[in-house]
Amino acid sequence: MDRAIAIQVSRLTKAYDKHMAVSDLSFEVYAGEIFGLLGPNGAGKSTTLRTLITLLTPTSGTASILGHDTVREADVVRRLIGYVPQERAIDRFLTGREHLQLLGALYHLSKAEAAKRIAELLKLVELEEAADRAAKTYSGGMKRKLDIACGLLPDPKILFLDEPTLGLDVQSRLRIWDYVRMLKERGMTIVMTTNYLDEADQLCDRLAIIDGGKIKTLGSPAELKIGLGGDIVSLTLKDPGKIPTLVSALTNQPAMRAVKATPTGLDIRVESPEKALPAILESANRLDCQLEFIEYHRPRLDDVFIAHTGRSMKDDIPIEKEGV
Amino acid sequence: MTEYWQEISALTMRWVRRLSREKFSMLFTLVQPMLFWLIFFGNLFQRAADVQVTQAPDYISFLTAGVVVMTVLNNGLAGGVDLLFDKENGFLERLMTTPIHRTSVILSRFIFVMTITSLQVLVILGVAFLFGVQPATGLLGIAAILMIGMLFGVGLTAISMAMAFSVKSHGDFFSVLGFLSLPMIFLSSALVPLTGMPAWMGFLARFNPMTWAIDAVRPLILSGWTEALPHVGMVVIVMVIFDALCLYGSAKVFRRAMG
Numbered sequence: 241m242d243r244a245i246a247i248q249v250s251r252l253t254k255a256y257d258k259h260m261a262v263s264d265l266s267f268e269v270y271a272g273e274i275f276g277l278l279g280p281n282g283a284g285k286s287t288t289l290r291t292l293i294t295l296l297t298p299t300s301g302t303a304s305i306l307g308h309d310t311v312r313e314a315d316v317v318r319r320l321i322g323y324v325p326q327e328r329a330i331d332r333f334l335t336g337r338e339h340l341q342l343l344g345a346l347y348h349l350s351k352a353e354a355a356k357r358i359a360e361l362l363k364l365v366e367l368e369e370a371a372d373r374a375a376k377t378y379s380g381g382m383k384r385k386l387d388i389a390c391g392l393l394p395d396p397k398i399l400f401l402d403e404p405t406l407g408l409d410v411q412s413r414l415r416i417w418d419y420v421r422m423l424k425e426r427g428m429t430i431v432m433t434t435n436y437l438d439e440a441d442q443l444c445d446r447l448a449i450i451d452g453g454k455i456k457t458l459g460s461p462a463e464l465k466i467g468l469g470g471d472i473v474s475l476t477l478k479d480p481g482k483i484p485t486l487v488s489a490l491t492n493q494p495a496m497r498a499v500k501a502t503p504t505g506l507d508i509r510v511e512s513p514e515k516a517l518p519a520i521l522e523s524a525n526r527l528d529c530q531l532e533f534i535e536y537h538r539p540r541l542d543d544v545f546i547a548h549t550g551r552s553m554k555d556d557i558p559i560e561k562e563g564v
Numbered sequence: 565m566t567e568y569w570q571e572i573s574a575l576t577m578r579w580v581r582r583l584s585r586e587k588f589s590m591l592f593t594l595v596q597p598m599l600f601w602l603i604f605f606g607n608l609f610q611r612a613a614d615v616q617v618t619q620a621p622d623y624i625s626f627l628t629a630g631v632v633v634m635t636v637l638n639n640g641l642a643g644g645v646d647l648l649f650d651k652e653n654g655f656l657e658r659l660m661t662t663p664i665h666r667t668s669v670i671l672s673r674f675i676f677v678m679t680i681t682s683l684q685v686l687v688i689l690g691v692a693f694l695f696g697v698q699p700a701t702g703l704l705g706i707a708a709i710l711m712i713g714m715l716f717g718v719g720l721t722a723i724s725m726a727m728a729f730s731v732k733s734h735g736d737f738f739s740v741l742g743f744l745s746l747p748m749i750f751l752s753s754a755l756v757p758l759t760g761m762p763a764w765m766g767f768l769a770r771f772n773p774m775t776w777a778i779d780a781v782r783p784l785i786l787s788g789w790t791e792a793l794p795h796v797g798m799v800v801i802v803m804v805i806f807d808a809l810c811l812y813g814s815a816k817v818f819r820r821a822m823g
Contacts, residue, residue, distance in 0.1 A: 293661050294660075294661065295657060295660060295661065315663050318661060318662060318663040319663045321661070323657075323658065323661040325654045325657055325658055326654070327653055327654035328653070328654075329653060329654035329655045329657065329658045330653070330655070331578070331582065331655060333581065333582045333585040333586065334578065334581060334582070338578075338581065341574075342574050342575070342577075342578055343662065345570050345571060345573075345574030346571055346574060346575075346659065346662040346663075346664050347662060347663065348567045348570055348571075348663075374585065390658065394662070
């Protein structure tokens with residue numbers, strides 16, 4: 241299917257002194273899709289996003305939004321996009337309505353036009369009742385909703401969401417997901433960063449896994465999972481000292497695709513569990529490796545992430561905040 | 565042009581709204597210079613200050629010019645604080661993704677700080693009037709005082725905003741602020757005339773733009789136009805140079821911070 245391209249990133253590199261925040265990044269975002277940038281903190285997601293919304297100038301390479309370069313035509317780009325920042329970028333002394341009025345003026349809307357749009361947005365994010373209260377009285381979820389309303393005020397072609405549900409309770413999270421899906425249905429293109437795998441899995445049509453400033457893999461969640469090939473059997477051994485023995489015994493058996501040692505046992509990628517499980521148990525018995533726990537599952541996005549980055553999302557190395 | 569004006573007025577209104585909702589903070593900013601310096605300090609040194617040195621009918625009328633310029637100094641140096649908070653909580657980033665002219669945010673801040681400072685100067689002159697200080701040059705003199713205040717304030721506010729964009733944390737910002745403000749006041753003719761200072765302090769005070777501003781405001785209050793005019797002419801020149809340096813230096817920082 242030939243799809244219209246909304247965002248084109250080619251060979252994007254951003255360096256701070258010696259540190260490469262992103263290096264040689266290339267990808268496309270199609271019109272009308274939800275595109276995710278997934279990765280741990282410091283992976284380069286925010287740098288990529290900030291470049292797309294004209295806040296950063298790339299060291300080399302280019303990014304264009306609906307055909308407009310983010311550096312040379314920054315002003316045109318700014319008229320096409322909406323942005324929902326990661327921090328709660330809220331002025332605690334202003335009311336919700338005043339936030340939207342301020343942005344209305346900054347997008348050069350007439351008073352009447354702004355008022356009409358603000359009323360619609362407040363209704364959409366269910367903040368009508370709280371609209372004239374100072375934002376310092378809002379809950380985290382309400383602030384997030386206001387953030388989203390602010391991002392939607394310019395009626396953008398493309399909406400950028402930076403970690404949209406970070407630090408929110410489960411209910412608010414699901415609510416935000418609903419908004420995002422609804423916006424997609426209205427034809428909006430959405431780019432979001434997240435470090436929640438389930439969020440990427442649930443929402444994104446396609447996603448890029450970024451680590452160390454590079455794209456490790458890119459595709460729809462389903463494609464990425466299938467790409468791993470095979471289901472996974474995870475073993476936990478009573479005696480971790482036996483792990484190497486069992487790894488070498490299983491490695492070249494026909495039913496096993498790949499055998500990997502983990503800190504507590506083994507992860508075995510298998511073609512069909514019916515053939516593999518008896519063989520695994522037989523080997524374990526023969527070598528006297530007592531099993532503490534055995535688990536079988538289809539690949540999850542977690543596994544995709546581990547397969548491509550060599551580590552789990554949870555092993556975040558805290559890195560100082562990217563960007564300025 | 566209409567768009568530019570729409571941006572600036574909306575952003576300026578935001579600063580006004582913020583101030584009006586921080587009632588306590590507003591009260592203290594307004595009252596502090598009058599209460600601490602003019603009323604307490606002014607009356608406290610009434611008898612301790614030597615009329616031969618101050619060359620003024622009383623200490624409070626001598627001090628008024630100093631308090632006026634001190635207010636300009638403190639408001640100017642603190643002028644970047646709100647931008648610092650905007651930078652830290654991401655609000656500035658949100659503003660920068662909108663299609664506004666890059667200078668609008670900066671300009672709105674200048675307009676706001678200058679307006680608040682001018683109002684405060686008027687209040688100080690009003691309180692001084694209650695203590696018997698009548699500006700010798702009348703309403704026109706008061707207009708000249710406001711102009712001098714603005715000329716000085718523009719450069720200070722520019723420095724403050726540039727600092728807000730450059731510092732790593734707001735702790736740094738407030739340390740620098742605290743470190744700058746008092747020495748600037750002591751090393752100026754705000755509390756004691758240059759002739760009454762130890763030689764080395766008097767020497768340093770000559771390089772303080774604040775001294776020039778005070779030495780022009782003081783004759784406008786105490787003496788009259790003939791005495792004041794040369795000083796006013798001089799301060800305009802000094803301040804134009806001061807502002808040019810401050811604006812040139814900070815423009816680079818603004819460009820880097822706002823793209």
